[in-house]
Amino acid sequence: MNYLWHVSFLFAVFTILAVSLDLLIGHLGLLVLCHSAFFALGAYLSASFMLSAHLPFPVSCLFAILATGVISLPVAFAARRLRGDAVVLGSFALLLVTVDLLKNLRNLTGGLDGLRGIPPVHFGPVQLVSYQSQAVFAILIAAISWLLVQRLTFSAQARFLHALRDDPYAAVGLRVYSTTIYFRTFALASGMAALAGVLYASYASYINPSVFGSDQAIALTAMVLLGGAARPWGPVLGALIVISIPEIVRAIGGGPSYVGAVNYVVMGLVLFLFAIYRPKGILGGYEFK
Amino acid sequence: MSSSKLLSPLLSLKSVSKSYGSVRCLDAVSFSVYAGERLALVGGNGSGKTSLVDVLSGFTVPDRGIVYMNGLRANRHHPAWFAARGMIRTFQSPRAFEQMTVLDCLCLAAWVPTSPSTFSSLIQPPNYRKKEECVRKHALAALTAVDWGERAAVPAGELSYGQRRFLSILQLSLAEGTVALCDEPTAGLDSNKASEALNLLKGWQTADQARAIIVATHDLEFVSSYFDRILRIEDGIVNEI
């Protein structure tokens, strides 16, 4: 039973990540590969605030989300200026730099050894320690995140974003030019990824840079492209499929390194096949031109 | 002199020139556009119409001369600056928001929140929902009026060249602004649709006498019946007819 709660927790965390990445890919039209850098930032910042500064969970969580949102703004600025493939490559380089910095800044991040003893989710004296309570909490957060994104993406503001995404020249021809909404949406997406990082860090009680590497980034992008970008249930479906793959491999007797390798193959294949044959994803979402 | 010309012009060019390499597209062009005017810029291929429209809307910076909008010097400003001061425009190659539906394209044109509030979008209070309902009704009515009701859910990217052109005019006719610039609004349209498009533009301008409309076209068929001022442009030189 604990195993099921564990998988449910992972599904919830990856749903938050996929839904927030979909804001960037599907609604802003930015094919970024650095979302797991924001995931990492949220995890490490929250863990550091709790371990070093002994801040309570709610305060650490809030600071981690806000800090990640602010740190993401220069990334948003750069992404706005660049063409499609430059965004892909630049964001991939940013992810590699981030993971390397997490490995190398031993004094701050523990280096390859990571950070241990991260406190679980707690609100005052109430601690969520069991698999079940943490999974239920994560599912609740995931549901709220999904709802918030749906509200945002079916609104006048969403039309504004989609116009900027599809044709910025035509958009300015209709007086759609404000950049505030673009930055706000980017910061919201990165903040949500940070929230997922906070939940993960408190659940696992131990984080190291390998959790947030390029394979994670590829898996997240695969979730969004697989399910269908800019579709309400697309990222959720993508997260469900991607989470299931390693569990299926484990169920048929694969060891941990085998699971990792199969993940690489499947994620890579998904990206490749969908790029060629079905860029709109299973549910037929936003298609990259 | 008409009463509109007693006010300061909405747009003004003073000795504007622009060259691309050795080709001079605009040669010391000077004219002004006032509120309430419907102005046609007429000229053949390569006469400099599109270059002039691009200069007027900030998409191109002139080599010499001064562009004014609302009395303010506008030479070095980007298109968003012009948009902020009420300029709307269409393009020579019809541009569409490919993955938005026709209805959403019109709703966007009809309601552009100048500072979209994330909070309002999340909470969606009653006045926000009422406004959204009103905008959708208005957009659907506009589609029905031009017999496009069945195209409401069609992605704009699936429209043909002429349909995209017509959609861009329809969008413009719902948009708020003070100066509308249209580059070849009837290119690719049959004569019924062309006249419908020009009626939409005329309707947009007459809805508010503070508005002006400038159309660049090589199609002389409709010019005299829809526009009250005509400028001819040839080899970058503009003369009033």
Add this chain to the structure above:
Amino acid sequence: MHLSLLWLETAKNGLVNGALIALLAVAFSWIYRTTRVFHITLGAQILAGAYAAVYFSRLVQSFALAAIAGVFASIAVSMVLMRANSSLQRREASNALRLIASVGLYFMAVGICAILFGPGIKRGSVPLGSSLQVGPLLVSPTDLHYTIALITVGIVLMLLVRSPVGMGIAAVGSNRRLYSVLGHAEGRVLTIVHITTGVIAGFCGAFEGLRNGVEPYGYLPITIFAAVAALLGGRSLFLGPIIAGLVLGCLKSIATQTLSDAWIDTAIYGILLIAVCFWPRLVLAPAVDEERP
């Protein structure tokens, strides 16, 4: 005296590593000029060469034969990549999608290698022989073989660049459609380019695998190194990437003496990030249909 020997060793290592990066940079820039895709799958070709060489060396106990096996494996992978790229081209996929597909292919290749050969380091079994004293330096047979083979490949490439093949590559890179419309065989140029990059990647992978062992997850840094050298080399098809690669190799060797290896990788990724942000045209070819409004 001891210090100057240390720096001589550093210079020797720098030139050997630099030669490796330089040749891979040439391979990268040829593929990039003709296909306009940031060729991250170069890492897959290097992997194929390394694994083939390592496992073949266990059968034949010969450095040369193992290296040749690596080359053939890499060429095979290259042909697969060529087919994949032409599928994307036929479907008129955007540059961003093609880059994503390229990343997907690289990860697939890594995963397949990890499944087939396991995640750990695999080493070849080639007798090393005794080292040679060259002045104050001790040169291993591996380094010697390496250097001779790399110089040979370099000379062949230089001749190719000056031949009609080189002109074809420059023409396809400049205006692919026009090249095809004028009746030239664009497909033949692409095949030659893919075979050549397979040869280069196979050689380099084979030598790296036989020298240091091979593991599936470790070839991304060298691919990025090659890419950075290619972009620093500018529009040149040979001399630019070669010089940039040699310089980067020497800098890497010097930096290893003063910093840890880990920071060198970070620095290279940082250079790529800065180049993409500030000089995207230097790093990425313009899309064929880039337009102004």
